[in-house]
Amino acid sequence: MPLAHVYVWKGFSDQAKKKTIAGITKVFEELGIPPHAVEVIIHEIPKDDWGIGGEQACERFKDMQPP
Amino acid sequence: MPLAHVYVWKGFSDQAKKKTIAGITKVFEELGIPPHAVEVIIHEIPKDDWGIGGEQACERFKDMQPP
Amino acid sequence: MPLAHVYVWKGFSDQAKKKTIAGITKVFEELGIPPHAVEVIIHEIPKDDWGIGGEQACERFKDMQPP
Amino acid sequence: MPLAHVYVWKGFSDQAKKKTIAGITKVFEELGIPPHAVEVIIHEIPKDDWGIGGEQACERFKDMQPP
């Protein structure tokens, strides 16, 4: 422990994944948890499959892209 | 809030996704929650990866397809 | 299938739970899925444990209550 | 009930999936639960998306493969 499941839009770059994993691990390290105990699982979700306000993100946020 | 993670068999159509997102959002709207606060994330799961009664759904429900 | 995990703020009333379960089940029934195949699991999350915009919901949405 | 979401590295073989589904179902059967009530959902996660100790599993466990 701890374990984080992170859900992002599909297209999240490898660079963004590396920074997410390293960054979240560091958040817990600063709380005194040894880094080897931290797991982060990233789930890429197509914008068609993510609904906000009743609409697919591919329509509502047509022009936004993940980092 | 609220947030719904919905798991369905792979092959769920775009039309079914739209209806799922709109429909679940409306369920919460009828409880007095503003629609923009509702998130619905759909996860398509291959039938090989979904087990029921000890068997893969691709065997147990060979002839069933998602809507 | 399908299966929905629904996350709401702690304090969600029994009436709201009943309507959430019945309503989401009906959304899938209207897609042609038999109701007995639909599962809905509600998770009540204390507002202290739900962060939005970097803050706990108990601070950011001090005056809001779940239905 | 019960329901198990199982997260493994991408590349988990069909044989391993079958054994995971059958095996977990049997664990619950031995507790007196009828097998038809047990659901197991397997999620294959690319090693790039699974972080341990601040690093992607594709780097930290370069030579390990799922069964």
Added chain:
Amino acid sequence: MPLAHVYVWKGFSDQAKKKTIAGITKVFEELGIPPHAVEVIIHEIPKDDWGIGGEQACERFKDMQPP
């Protein structure tokens, strides 16, 4: 890896938890995975919060108890 999130009805006994954790770990061990790499997280869900077929499990399965 692997990681299993297991959802059961509230009231699951300590004995059942021990057997679930040991049993699922053994399923993966038989696939060649070292036991120390297996994590199992059990989530106890009140029967009021688990809907099947549009109804709460506390109504639909009034007389059933978890092991």
Added chain:
Amino acid sequence: MPLAHVYVWKGFSDQAKKKTIAGITKVFEELGIPPHAVEVIIHEIPKDDWGIGGEQACERFKDMQPP
């Protein structure tokens, strides 16, 4: 998006929750995502319900406490 479900041992302090929420939000902010779009949900799991290596964490890590 993004959304993070964080699983920790029960007893995680309010201070640790605040730092987890603020810290994870900042990780995404540094990737160019506006903070109001980031949600973090913390799930406290009793050590009896978290299995590692086939044993409950309350036995295997008897003397460890969450921050």
